[in-house]
Each structure stands twice: as C-alpha cells, then as structure tokens.
C-alpha cells in the first residue's frame with residue numbers, strides 16, 4: 001500500500017504484539033511440527049523470536065527482502081534467500097499487505113508454511129495462518145517503528 005491510499009493508522013503496542021504473536025504460536029501448534037523458522041526481515045524478526053520461543057524451535061534463519069521504502073511500495077529486492085523448497089519450515093512475517101512479498105517468498109519456498117500476525121484482504125489468500133485482519137486502507141504502526149511523544153491537548157485540536 002502506498003501513502004496516498006493509506007487513510008488510517010493502527011498503532012500496535014509491544015504488549016499487544018507479544019499477545020498476538022503468542023496467539024499465532026497457539027494456532028501454529030496444529031500445523032506443525034516444524035524443523036525450523038524463517039523470519040522475513042526485518043518485520044518478521046520480532047514475531048519470529050516470540051514464536052520460536054513458544055514452539056521451542058531453536059533453528060531460526062532469515063530471508064532478507066526489502067519491498068517498501070518508507071510507505072512506498074517498490075519492486076521486492078532479495079538480499080539473502082534460503083536454499084531448498086521450504087519443506088518442514090515455518091515462515092514468519094509481521095504482515096501481508098498487497099501480498100507482493102509473500103508471493104515472492106512463497107515462490108522460492110513453496111513447501112513452507114507461511115504465517116503472519118496481521119493480514120490485509122489483498123494479501124490474505126497468500127497466508128496459511130494469521131491472527132488479525134485489518135482493512136486495506138489501514139497502515140499498521142509497529143512498536144519498533146514508533147516512539148512516545150507529547151500529545152496535543154484535545155482542546156487545541158478542536159477547530160473553532
């Protein structure tokens with residue numbers, strides 16, 4: 001999704017992220033066992049760490065791909081892939097939006113199980129397991145991309 005079409009933001013706290021990643025682990029129990037986890041960098045790193053802890057999987061690798069520059073969708077660039085067809089592997093990313101990243105990774109690892117915490121409608125058919133669906137015009141703000149700052153008082157925000 002590009003900046004122009006994103007109309008609302010959905011901030012996610014560390015606590016919420018942790019809770020949702022644990023919920024994902026619970027759901028994935030039925031789809032395993034998995035021989036290892038592949039985190040899609042960078043967004044999949046934190047969710048993959050939590051799922052690896054919950055599923056007691058110590059073999060964790062990365063599939064390094066860059067699709068967005070800030071909020072602008074581009075051509076996905078593979079910086080590091082994974083050998084093989086993905087048999088027995090669990091791929092974790094933070095979300096699917098347009099599905100461009102997921103389509104690329106699935107093409108490389110067709111036998112792997114693909115899981116995300118969040119899914120938007122366009123990317124949803126590309127994910128095997130996810131926890132929360134958000135609308136296509138929502139931009140999810142992850143805790144690693146945000147910092148607390150002073151908020152403008154409500155009275156000052158009201159147009160008179």
Ligand SMILES: O=P(O)(O)OC[C@H]1O[C@H](OP(=O)(O)OP(=O)(O)O)[C@H](O)[C@@H]1O
Pocket residue numbers: 001040041042043044065066067068069073093094095096097098099100101102123
């Ligand atoms: O379904 P799509 O439209 O492909 O969007 C989803 C991808 O976009 C983000 O990654 P990004 O390329 O921004 O890199 P990052 O994970 O390093 O932040 C996100 O982490 C997913 O990997």
Ligand SMILES: Nc1nc2[nH]cnc2c(=O)[nH]1
Pocket residue numbers: 001068095096097138139140141142145
């Ligand atoms: N942080 C973030 N990255 C994205 N990449 C594609 N869609 C999104 C989104 O909604 N939030």
Ligand SMILES: [Mg+2]
Pocket residue numbers: 040041042043044065093101
């Ligand atoms: Mg990513």
